[in-house]
Amino acid sequence: MGADRDRNGGRGSDKSDDALRDGGLTTGEVARRLGVAPTTIRSWDRRYGLGPSTRADGRHRRWTGPDLARLRRMCALTGAGLPPAEAARLALDDSRPLAPSPQSKPQPLSPRAPGRSRAGSGLRLGDVRQECKGMARAALRLDAAALDETLGGAIEEHGLVEAWTELIMPTLQAVGRKWETSGERYVEVEHFLSWHVSGALRRHAPKIAPGTRGATTILACAPGENHTLPLEVLTAALTERGLPVRMFGAAVPVESLVAAVRRTGPVAVGLWAQSRTTASVPLAQHVSAIEWGVRGARRKPVVLTLGPGWAGQTVRGLPHPSGLAEAVRAVESFVAR
Incomplete structure (x- = not known):
C-alpha cells in the first residue's frame, strides 16, 4: 500500500x-x-x-x-x-512575463512563412508554421504536458480541419521521415506524438446526444490496415458538424464490415488504406453494391476510398477525396441528399 x-x-x-x-x-x-x-x-x-x-x-x-x-x-x-x-x-530573465513576446508568437496560418525550419535533433520540418516547431520539440523531448497544450491550442485557435492539415500532419510526416532515415531511432517519438494527437482529437470532438438520429457514416480501415489516425480526425470533424459516425478502427475483417453496413444502412462508407497492399478494389465494389430497404426504394451506400493506398487504383463511380477537407465536404453532400 x-x-x-x-x-x-x-x-x-x-x-x-x-x-x-x-x-x-x-x-x-x-x-x-x-x-x-x-x-x-x-x-x-x-x-x-x-x-x-x-x-x-x-x-x-x-x-x-x-x-x-x-x-x-x-x-x-x-x-x-x-x-x-x-x-x-x-x-x-525573471522580469519577463511567462508568455513569449508578441514578435515571437506563432505566425498566423496564412500567408506561409518563407524558408525552411528545423526543430531539435535535426528534425527537418520544411516550410511549416511556428506551431509545428513547438509540437516537434515537445514530441522529441517526450514532454506530455507541453504537447497536449500545443495540440489543444492549435485546434482551438485554427479549427480542427486547418490545424490537422497545416500543423499536425506536417509534424507527423516529419517525425515519420526522421524514423525512416535514422535506423528506427525515433519510433518512440512517433508513437508518443500519435497517441497525444489521438487524445486531443477525442477531447475536442463534442459528445453526440443519446437518441441522435440521421444518416450515418461508417469509417473503417481496410483489412490488414492499422493506421487509424486519419480516420480518427475525420470522425472528429464529422462529429463536430453534428453528423452521426460509426468508427470501427483498424484492420476490420471483410465479413464484419459487410455485417455492419447491412445492420446500419449508412449513407456513406469511408475505407482507409495507407498502402497499396491494403487497398482492395473488390472490397470497395462489393460494399458499394450492398442494398437495403423495401422493394422499390432500395438504397446503397456511397463508398469513399480514403488514403494514399488508393492512388492509381481509383474505382469508377467511387469518390477519392484528396484530403480531410474534401472528405468532410463529400460526406456532408451525401447526407444532404
Missing part, C-alpha cells in the same frame, strides 16, 4: 516537496515533475546555463524552487514554438 501511495502522489509527493524545501530535488525527480527526459534537463544546463543554483558536494545537481520555476518557464516557451536558445534567454 505504501508503494502505491508513492506512485499516486501520496507519501512520495510529500517527500518530494520536503526535498524541494530542504536541499533540492535530483535531476530525475525534476524530470518526473515536468514530464521531460533527464537528458533534456542536463542539455539545457550545459548549453544554456539553466542549471541549479547549487550542487551537492560541488558536483551533483540539486534543484530548488526557483530552479524548477525556470525550467517550467523553459518548457512553456519551447512548447509555444520558440527556439531553445531564445526560450532559455527569456527563462533566465
Whole structure:
C-alpha cells in the first residue's frame, strides 16, 4: 500500500516537496515533475546555463524552487514554438512575463512563412508554421504536458480541419521521415506524438446526444490496415458538424464490415488504406453494391476510398477525396441528399 501511495502522489509527493524545501530535488525527480527526459534537463544546463543554483558536494545537481520555476518557464516557451536558445534567454530573465513576446508568437496560418525550419535533433520540418516547431520539440523531448497544450491550442485557435492539415500532419510526416532515415531511432517519438494527437482529437470532438438520429457514416480501415489516425480526425470533424459516425478502427475483417453496413444502412462508407497492399478494389465494389430497404426504394451506400493506398487504383463511380477537407465536404453532400 505504501508503494502505491508513492506512485499516486501520496507519501512520495510529500517527500518530494520536503526535498524541494530542504536541499533540492535530483535531476530525475525534476524530470518526473515536468514530464521531460533527464537528458533534456542536463542539455539545457550545459548549453544554456539553466542549471541549479547549487550542487551537492560541488558536483551533483540539486534543484530548488526557483530552479524548477525556470525550467517550467523553459518548457512553456519551447512548447509555444520558440527556439531553445531564445526560450532559455527569456527563462533566465525573471522580469519577463511567462508568455513569449508578441514578435515571437506563432505566425498566423496564412500567408506561409518563407524558408525552411528545423526543430531539435535535426528534425527537418520544411516550410511549416511556428506551431509545428513547438509540437516537434515537445514530441522529441517526450514532454506530455507541453504537447497536449500545443495540440489543444492549435485546434482551438485554427479549427480542427486547418490545424490537422497545416500543423499536425506536417509534424507527423516529419517525425515519420526522421524514423525512416535514422535506423528506427525515433519510433518512440512517433508513437508518443500519435497517441497525444489521438487524445486531443477525442477531447475536442463534442459528445453526440443519446437518441441522435440521421444518416450515418461508417469509417473503417481496410483489412490488414492499422493506421487509424486519419480516420480518427475525420470522425472528429464529422462529429463536430453534428453528423452521426460509426468508427470501427483498424484492420476490420471483410465479413464484419459487410455485417455492419447491412445492420446500419449508412449513407456513406469511408475505407482507409495507407498502402497499396491494403487497398482492395473488390472490397470497395462489393460494399458499394450492398442494398437495403423495401422493394422499390432500395438504397446503397456511397463508398469513399480514403488514403494514399488508393492512388492509381481509383474505382469508377467511387469518390477519392484528396484530403480531410474534401472528405468532410463529400460526406456532408451525401447526407444532404
